[in-house]
Amino acid sequence: SIEFEKLAGSAFVVVGIILSISILIHFVRKKHSLHNNLSPPRFWKDIDQNNHQNMENFFKTHGSLAPRRYSFKDVKKMTNSFKEKLGQGGYGSVFKGKLHDGRLVAVKVLFSNLKTNNGSVEFMNEVASISRTSHVNIVTLLGFCFDKRNKRALIYEFMPNGSLEKFIYGEKLGTSEDLVLGWERCYQVAVEIARGLEYLHRGCTTRILHFDIKPHNILLDADFHAKISDFGLARLCLEKESFISMSGARGTAGYIAPEVFNRNFGAISNKSDVYSYGMMILEMVGGRKNIDVKVGIEHPSQLYFPHRIYDRIKLNQDLGLPGIMTEEREHGAKKMIIVGLWCIQTNPLSRPSMSKVLEMLEGSVEALEIPPKPFLSSPPRSPQL
Structure with missing residues (x-):
């Protein structure tokens, strides 16, 4: 019947789209597993992200662009020993904090036990790219933390209403x-x-x-x-x-x-x-x-x-x-x-x-x-x- 043909056609469309979406997501996830091979930005493409000294050299070379650098002790203090957790993502957890001048901040503490370069690449991407911006519709990076124990954190202006x-x-x-x-x-x-x-x-x-x-x-x-x-x-x-x-x-x-x-x-x-x-x-x-x-x-x-x-x-x-x-x-x-x-x-x-x-x-x-x-x-x- 015509109604049956319509239903069958609709079902076919649904199955086709679902299969296309499933294949797409599978392909994307497979590509994500190759994330280690992503080319970092040009000005640090020769840096070994796991080498602490090379990362220190990177921050010295591009220090004029970077925001204020904090010690991990400072980070712990501004977050009241990581008391209030705002959320967690693939690379770290975000905590609410306060600077000496009273400004509220969101502190993203990156996981330090990563076995891949992803966290280091992401960390340097964040510091290098967002530090070059100044716009009312771009979140402000107020500071960062990086020490020889691989403790890393990013300090942003606090956004009370969270994510869209x-x-x-x-x-x-x-x-x-x-x-x-x-x-x-x-x-x-x-x-x-x-x-x-x-x-x-x-x-x-x-x-x-x-x-x-x-x-x-x-x-x-x-x-x-x-x-x-x-x-x-x-x-x-x-x-x-x-x-x-x-x-x-x-x-x-x-x-x-x-x-x-x-x-x-x-x-x-x-x-x-x-x-x-x-x-x-x-x-x-x-x-x-x-x-x-x-x-x-x-x-x-x-x-x-x-x-x-x-x-x-x-x-x-x-x-x-x-x-x-x-x-x-x-x-x-x-x-x-x-x-x-x-x-x-x-x-x-x-x-x-x-x-x-x-x-x-x-x-x-x-x-x-x-x-x-x-x-x-x-x-x-x-x-x-």
């Missing part, structure tokens, strides 16, 4: 059907993140590619202004470099641009950050992960949020999103959706720059052209030699 992640996927406030942040703040956060990324790509003395833009790495201050954090996977670029070479994949599954894990999709560039940004703002709009297998089992069309929202935009249908009760909110949501869909185009050359993203977000929704539908596919085959 909990405001996207968290419970709705009260009985309202609005987003947790509210549409106006959600839109403003998207703009602020775009400004921070545009600064990294164009405004820095040395251009920086972040490579791990995701909700968890966006922090919110007391007034819910956004700041980009966690530069452990960042890559510094020479002024004339349009594309960069890199072995292995870096980033987080669900936000990694196709070309980062398979070069057949295109060259790695600042457009790789643009892709991650697009995936993130679509999650901000949807209030959910872009890929939700649980939802997709019962409702195949809702498995991949970018596809569902694309169809609604293309057909000029109701967006089906919570809290859109005014024309202003609808315009803001549509701008975020259309910009997000442009950002996640498979071909890096089809994605806008972050400067263009800002122009689109701050312009009129009527002026925005709807992009081609983004899709999950196999990369084009390399030409036979």
Whole structure:
């Protein structure tokens, strides 16, 4: 029957997408196991990260760029012996602390028993890259700790509202059907993140590619202004470099641009950050992960949020999103959706720059052209030699 054929077709689509996603995640994880082979930034590419003296030499050579250096004793004191733990990641734990002048800080203490170079590479990435930045939408690194016992810590300004992640996927406030942040703040956060990324790509003395833009790495201050954090996977670029070479994949599954894990999709560039940004703002709009297998089992069309929202935009249908009760909110949501869909185009050359993203977000929704539908596919085959 026709209904059976429709159900069978939907089931096939679900299975196909799930398999594609599973293969993608497996491939990304496999690439992550090669993380030790990642090329560090140029100015320390000859350093053996496990050699304490070489790391000391690095900090001496680039000391003018680095923030204040603290002893581990200082770190222990400012955190009150690591009393208040804020969270934990793959490379260390974060504690709340206070400096002598009364400023609150977040202290990331890196694990010292790592058997790989990952922690050292991440540590130097963070100190070297974020130290070169000065922007209202980039978290400030106030200091660091590194001693001969391999005790390492990074001291940041404290962000009272934590990461954007909990405001996207968290419970709705009260009985309202609005987003947790509210549409106006959600839109403003998207703009602020775009400004921070545009600064990294164009405004820095040395251009920086972040490579791990995701909700968890966006922090919110007391007034819910956004700041980009966690530069452990960042890559510094020479002024004339349009594309960069890199072995292995870096980033987080669900936000990694196709070309980062398979070069057949295109060259790695600042457009790789643009892709991650697009995936993130679509999650901000949807209030959910872009890929939700649980939802997709019962409702195949809702498995991949970018596809569902694309169809609604293309057909000029109701967006089906919570809290859109005014024309202003609808315009803001549509701008975020259309910009997000442009950002996640498979071909890096089809994605806008972050400067263009800002122009689109701050312009009129009527002026925005709807992009081609983004899709999950196999990369084009390399030409036979």
